[in-house]
Amino acid sequence: MFAVRDTPQDSTGFTTFELIYGRSVRTPMSLLRMLWTEEEDDSEVKTAHQYVLDLRERLEETCQLAQQELSKMQTRNQNYYNQHARSRHLCVGDSVLLLLPTQHNKLTLAWRGPYKVIGKIGHVDYRVELERGKVKTYHINMLKQYFHRHEQNPDSNEKDSQMKAFLSKQQQ
Numbered sequence: 786m787f788a789v790r791d792t793p794q795d796s797t798g799f800t801t802f803e804l805i806y807g808r809s810v811r812t813p814m815s816l817l818r819m820l821w822t823e824e825e826d827d828s829e830v831k832t833a834h835q836y837v838l839d840l841r842e843r844l845e846e847t848c849q850l851a852q853q854e855l856s857k858m859q860t861r862n863q864n865y866y867n868q869h870a871r872s873r874h875l876c877v878g879d880s881v882l883l884l885l886p887t888q889h890n891k892l893t894l895a896w897r898g899p900y901k902v903i904g905k906i907g908h909v910d911y912r913v914e915l916e917r918g919k920v921k922t923y924h925i926n927m928l929k930q931y932f933h934r935h936e937q938n939p940d941s942n943e944k945d946s947q948m949k950a951f952l953s954k955q956q957q
Contacts, residue, residue, distance in 0.1 A: 796858045797851040804851060807843040873925055875902050875911055880931040883913065883923060899931040 790801045791810050809815075813941045818824075831839070875881065882898040904912035908926045 796855055798854040799847060799851055803847060807840050807847060842891045873930075874904070875925070875928065875930060877902055877904060880933065881911075881913060881928045882931050884929070896929060901931075902928075 791812065797804065800810065818870050844913045879902045880899040881902055882896040883900060884894050885897050887895050901914045903913050903914045903920060906912060906922060910922050911921055911925065911928060912922050913928070914920050
């Protein structure tokens with residue numbers, strides 16, 4: 786746990802120890818270096834009140850820097866994620882399939898439907914009317930647009946038979 790707390794995080798740029806205590810951790814190696822180089826820590830004696838004020842100031846500065854680093858990392862991660870993401874939109878009245886757990890195993894998902902979209906909430910949530918007038922809200926990731934098949938009209942069957950007759954004559 787000491788190694789984890791003493792390792793700087795990519796997202797904040799600080800160690801967990803620095804964010805909690807407002808100073809760098811004193812490892813055995815840093816103590817040896819101080820002894821060998823004969824460096825002295827701040828030897829001035831501070832009052833408890835002054836120490837608390839200094840600590841508070843250091844913690845506030847550290848938190849501000851960590852928040853700036855977090856926002857940079859968030860932007861970078863968002864750009865990375867959005868490289869391959871595409872937005873999908875549904876309209877009220879569209880037919881959709883829902884990705885729902887199966888009846889036999891809740892960990893196995895299957896597409897069910899079609900159901901009808903009756904409203905939109907925010908950018909990615911849609912209200913869907915299920916059977917028996919039941920309405921639920923689902924995220925766009927759980928929905929897939931459904932396209933109904935169009936039945937062939939009798940005229941197209943005639944055209945198909947004419948085309949087959951033509952092709953058979955061509956082959957002879």
